[in-house]
Amino acid sequence: MKQWLHPGFWITVVIVLGLGLAPIITQDAPTREVSFTILLAITMAVSLNIIMGYTGYVSFGHVVFYGLGGYVGMYLLDSWDAPLPLAVLGGGATAALLAFLLGASILRLRGAYFALATIGINEAARTFVSNFEPFGGPTGIELQFSIYRSYGGAAQALWITYYAVFGITLVAIIFSYLIKTSKFGLGLMSIREDEDAAEVMGVVTPNAKTLAFVFSAILPGMLGVLFFFKNGNVEPGDAFRLHSSIETLVMIMLGGQGTLLGPVLGALGYQRLRGLLLTSDVKLGDLPLKDFQLVISGVLLLIIILFIPAGLVGWLRRRFAPLRRVLA
């Protein structure tokens, strides 16, 4: 029980609660949209951190779980008239199943080979779904507008998805912390440091890795359903964007991989910065600054990788010893 007294856990929870509750208290739709995007990014980053930060396997395919879960959920909603909670669970279960099947095969690859394979998986999934008729092929699935009526109209449906995403984010934080402080998590981290040594010490590495992969896949699968339900339609290009996986990697790097707070701060910082750049009126020469959003993110990322590879939280922990007791 001692782990629940660690201030690092509560700091993280308070940050997420603050973000999530702000729009609920003000009942303000624009604030809700901002928080929605950030919470979504936080859950993606926190879940990717399980396989990447704790276990040390860099995956470029995290968005596959989000996309495939989203597709299955939308298919259930559209063709089977399933209620939303069932669709969300269906999305999560499919993502978990896929992670299990993939885990048993591609997690045998190490380092750069694994990273390459995940790029391949992402492209294979995108091109396959573009051809898969039950999922609408290249045009995807579009929900009938009437579907929102059973949730009290479109405006109410937006709030429902928001509450659900908020809840999932909290679950993600608790889950990530549970793994980090458990014996299972210790096994994952020993795999990250030295896989062969971990195996010798009695960690059943194939099982541990697969389980970590499954855990990292469930929540993105559920989020995908909620996001595309809110959106009203899903297309292969939106669902399996390689770029979103990489953005999530960037968030983890910003905040600090392998930490609990890091991915949360990274996602928050990245999305805020992105929002600021996209809405700014500043001009650079005769081109608006927002055209350079990608350039600025790139420069920022490069600086972090070259000079503070441990990310913000990792750097703070290393630099200021007392903070190690405060930040998880």
Added chain:
Amino acid sequence: MSPGTIASSIADGLLIGIVYGIAAMGLSLIWGVMSVINLTHGALISLGMFGVYLLFTTFGINPYLALIAVAGFGLLLGVIIYLIAIARVIDAPHLSSLLATFSVNMIIIGLGTAIFTTTPRDTGFSLGSVQIGPIALQGTRLVAMAVTLAVTGALYTFLYRTRTGKTIRAVSNNRAAAELMGIPSTMILALSFGIGTMLASIAGGLIATFFSFTILSGSIYELKSFIIVVLGGLGNPLGALVGGLILGVLEGVLPLAMPNTWVPVIEFLLFVFILLVRPGGLLGGK
């Protein structure tokens, strides 16, 4: 389906495949020498396309002359990218170099999108075509094949017949030992990276002579390069050329048997499958 259609599909596939091959060769060389997966590869291919396009459309320079300038630019840019972004993380875990190259990719693509927008471009360059029996071969593609073969030949002569080439091979074999022999490994790695990006920009320039493109097109060829590199064996440049030919023929022949949109599905599944069963590549050893 007549034998003529099949023959011309195969010929088309071979001609395009060899250009894919040269793009992948750069990626493979960089991996072989320094174990870095270069995610700026697509951006460099795009820059090669734009280099040839701009020199041809604004100054009227013959695309193949422009290609020489583009190659030089690609080499220089690669050396600069290496020294700024990669030298510091060359000994760090793979994630660092992956993300370092990706951040450079973001910078180049971001600048490119801001300056050139994403409107499709076309050089509108043509060399007519040659008819051999039922097969019509585009002139630009034949020249592209000749250029690729010449560049490959030059690369191998450089790697195996010159002193600098020998040092590159030494560094790729064992960097620590090479350094002990007095080889300046940072300069050699920068040069190798530059040669890799030069090959990417040459490939881009060649593709620009027969396909239309945008600043984002490079990423498609980057993904193809990944498949090819895995087909031919990571770190084996000549294997990349063969892998390119295999992929080109697949792309030529598969559409005869199935809808065009299924081709990439097959390609990427093949890619993952080969990684799993033969990570050393079809041609490579263990």
